[in-house]
Amino acid sequence: MLAPACLSAYLDGLQDVGRPISPALVRRGFAISMAFQSGLSALFPRELDEPVTSNLRALIHARAGMARFIVDELAATSLHA
Structure with a gap:
């Protein structure tokens, strides 16, 4: 996954x-x-306005995974946890 590598590189740059x-x-x-x-x-x-195809299903599946990652990151980084 790219996110941890990006975070690490950004922190290194700040340092x-x-x-x-x-x-x-x-x-x-x-x-x-x-x-x-x-x-x-x-x-x-x-x-979503286009006809349903296997490519559209794959896109929606990938986008749902991206949304899940974002929600999980928000939850994991809550300053109130």
Whole structure:
């Protein structure tokens, strides 16, 4: 999965420029950013207006997985947990 590698690289970059930040805080920011940027579009792709095909089913399955990942990240990074 790419998310952990991206988080690690981002934290390394912050450290390299002398701006270390809590990994938990950066992960939470990443989760919130994904929710805003990708959350709704994951659930409602334009292709829903097209005829149902195996490709559309695969797309919806993949998008549901992406939405599930985003919701799980938000839950796992809650600052109230």
